[in-house]
Amino acid sequence: MKTVSSFVEHYLKTKPFLLGSLSEGIINLTSLARIMMPEVEKQLGKDIKQGAVVMSLKRLTEELDFKINHRISKVIRNIGEITVRSSLNDYTYMLSDTLLSKQAELISTINLRKDVFYTSSRGVNEINIVLSDTMDSVMEELFKAEKQIQKINDLSSITIKLPHENVNVPGVYYYIFQRLAWEGIVLYEVISTSNEFTFLVSEQQVDIAFRVIKDLKNV
Template sequence: MKTISAVVEQYIKKKPFLQSALAQGIINLTSLSRQIRPEIQDQLGKEVRNGAIVMALKRLSDDLEFRATHRIVKVLKNIGEITVRSSLTDYTFLISETILQNQGKLVEEVHRNQDVFYTSSRGVNELNIVVSNKLNAVVENLFSGERMSQKAEDLASITVKLPAENVSVPGIYYFIFQRLAWEGIVLYEVISTTNEFTILVSEEQVDQAFTVIKDLKSL
């Protein structure tokens, strides 16, 4: 038999931003209970008092605050080096039979210019390349025969080194990206390895994004 608490928890879990806001105690529970009451009643098939929903939300928020943030905050307090690079260009090319060969030529060029930034990721249909602006002419020459689907200039990257335990704690990336989203920061790319990730943002928003990430260490 369904209980009010179980139905309320299921409703909140389907809405990640609401779940996080509830965990942080920044939502008026009485107002929220009035808003979700019709759906809770539909799920239970009976009349439900607002007070009962408020109590379920209160218990859930107390539990979520510990479950959702305790382990995550512990990891984020141990964030390592944060590296910022500016003057970057983001290219996206469609996959072709020749694209890896051209990418190999680009890597050779990067090795001859150790001061430049370069990173790449490959999906099923696209190849993404991020380079320092000074390599734009090189990329566009080497990939002139490829199909470019997107190019964005004047970007900056923020690379964050995470502690090794990040792979065993669910919600790390959600927790970080949620805060960036709340600040209205647009992510052009997200590139990750096991213990670090890089985000690509406009140069206009890089200072704001850096502050958001740096402040995670003091939660």
């Protein structure tokens, strides 16, 4: 049986930024309830008092905010080292029979250069390589026979060390990416392991992105 509370809960969960805005107190519950009224009555098939929707919004906002943000904030406050690197290039190639052997040659070369940043991820049809721009000529020579899908220059990376319990807490990445999105940060790549992740932004936005991540530790 559908109830006002069940519909309101579903409504909030399907609006990615709405719950966060509600928890910050920047959305008027009465105004939101007024907007929701036609859809609530349509779904429930009967007339509903606006006050019932307001009460459901108030209760669910408090409950969902606690369930989600209380556990997340404990993880976020324990963020470890934040490492920033600049002057990076992002290469994307179509997968081929020869590409992995070329990548192996690249890694052998990089092993001799401790100052070089390198990371890679492989998808179903393509592979992505992020590399210090000092290796650009080496990269272009090694991969000249491969089909390049995209190349982006002048990027910076921010690597975040997360506490081990992050893998058991839903919403940690969403919380971080939400804050970055609110600041208009464009993420070119996101590469993660169990307890850390790296994202790439333009060098023009790296200072803002770093400030966002640093401020998260004060939630």
